[in-house]
Amino acid sequence: MERFELRLQDFSLDDDQQAVREGFGDFFTKEVPSSRVRDAEPLGFDADLWQRLVAMGATSMALPEAAGGDDATLVDLVLVAEELGKVVAPVPLVSHVVASRLLARAGGAAELLTAAAGGERIVTLALQPVVGSNRQLVPDAAVSRDVLAWSADGLALHTLAEPAAHVPNQGSTPLAWFDPAAGERTVLASGPEAEALFRAAVAEWKLLTAAALVGLADSALNLGVEFAKSRRTLGVSIGSLQGVAFPLADVVTEIAGARNLTYKAAWYASHEPGARPDLPLAAFVQAAHAATESAWVSAHTQGGLGFTVEADISLFFLRAKGWSVLGGDPGADRRQVAAALLASV
Amino acid sequence: MDFAPVELTPEQQAFQREVRAFLDEIVTEEVHEHERRTGDGFDERVHLALGSRGWLFPTWPVEHGGAGLDDVCARILALELARRRVPYVTSGTTGGVWPAVERYGAPDLVAELRPQVATGRVRFCLGYSDPESGSDIAASHTRAVRDGDEWVINGSKMWTTGAHNCQYTFLITRTDPEAPKHKGLTMILVPLDSPGVEIQAIHTYGGERTNAVYYSDVHVADRYRLGEVNGGWAVLRGPLDEEHGDGRGNGLDDLSIGVGYTREFQRAIDAAARWAKRTSRPDGTLVADDPVFLDRLGRLVVETEAADATPGPMGRNKASLSFIAGIAELVDLVGPEALIAHGGEGAVDGGAIDYAHRFAQGTATYGGTTDVFKNIIAQHVLGLPRLRLPGDKQLVR
Incomplete structure (x- = not known):
């Protein structure tokens, strides 16, 4: 790797980015007191909050204009996700925007895309490749009947009659088992292109989850x-x-390091996609670590009180792992980060 | 936010070529061999050569002995110096002290020294830590007593790195033992060739040479005083604040003030990565194909990425502490070969890991320990209250 490349090293937010952060920060702070997080348990979905977030433009902003979006970048989405994480908002925004963007790239049906942009249809993504008939736990699948999944056959949209049954879990997220045989299956792309789309979407999911974990931390x-x-x-x-x-x-x-790493990874993914595919994974590893550390240290600082369900730190502790583990073992990401280095030296 | 490659003008491209050609010529293997042998953090021939181009203070105007470089050219130069691992300790302390000399020194002293630091003939080192007080610089007991137009200095300082290659030390002295701790200090730029100055080498297992400097009835003219009598703390804060950095940067410089430490860590990591690609396990499998190796190496890579992205006083701590923890892990990953020194049979990439493992340990102390920095982070980043201790304001033995 060229360690001494002459590049800008500007981590600052410009006025527009600052406005995105402040706008969504104010929104989440006002709308989501900790009581609202508790009220949404155990499913972890607040339909009214979702509607308000949709009205803020969060579900459409980062879609292409042709798909009803504003062409906002991953940098903007990272800022929104961080603010969402600060209040551990019970909304499936990360999965939904990642799956919507993937749907747009893969040429999904315009009708579904419009419904997704407007938040009426929640879409999500199976983060692990589908192998045979093996089922897997999919984030937010308990509130979504449109699941994108990739297997050796290609990238497919699985449309179910209704969302799969919620599996109650420590992080109170809308987790559900996804059965690749269930629902109606439409192949959107195949071959290396499909795999590349899928890998990029998983990296986006990890990046935005990293940002949410930074906010949580x-x-x-x-x-x-x-x-x-x-x-x-x-x-x-x-x-x-x-x-x-x-x-x-x-x-x-x-x-602080995790936050800036998510910014940097988002910038590269937006401006030089493919140049640093390791960065979203590195950001995820670092953010998951920071969230785990922060939640435990903060809880411990509060002594026995920090161990009680009444203390708000409990909401953050349970989600620090409850959110990060949805992406699987960070060890897999670390291996990819190392492999990228080995390929470059 | 922007991480784009910097588009160079034709002039800047020409400057980059000039820098590369010049450094290729002067930064020879002999320079690195000298550094490995002495641990000086300084090479006089290179230092003077850089000075001859105005590249020791590259953004200074030409009439002051600089090269009048714009920010981009200054960054080009800095990157090429770092790429070649040009010894930097003494040029760093000289550059760090100069702003205080310029601001607090008498005009004739400033006029005399400016051209000499620019050419590289005059260098400064830091006379901060008394033997008994370490990072608690304000607890200095080294005494300076006024005697007519002179000061008479008695005492000693540790960690005066580069003293044997410098002309002056930026010495914090106690001029009023009765005053509150921070209000009885005076800064004096002490000529190191003064009678009564004795420099003794101290060697670290990081491979560096630093010094203890003893001052016995050293007479220094008052013209070398910087700032007010008993106003030395303000004079010292300038360079120290610069050393600690504000982490904002100009969009070109590295964000982390600990980047120099992380670069050494990355150099060792890159060496291990190349080693893994050419080395087989006893069972014939390539190390690079071992998922456990990749998992553990990947963690270290993430640490360096995080360190480079960490601002302010936090950046220094992250760079140092991730380096110390990570280099120990890297040694385990590579095994005994990792600790073969430069020149030894089978040394990995010229002993890069061996060197990094030793060097890392000092980084938690340079410029104030990581614990001092944790106090700074706790108070200034988190807003936690400061613990009141007996020695906060008073000189306590």
């Missing part, structure tokens, strides 16, 4: 930091003690 950390500022022991606030403060400092360090 950030809020989890803030709960711990606020607790550490106000809780006192031995006449001082516990946050002044290095044994408490240093793990929190380590966590914010991990989050």
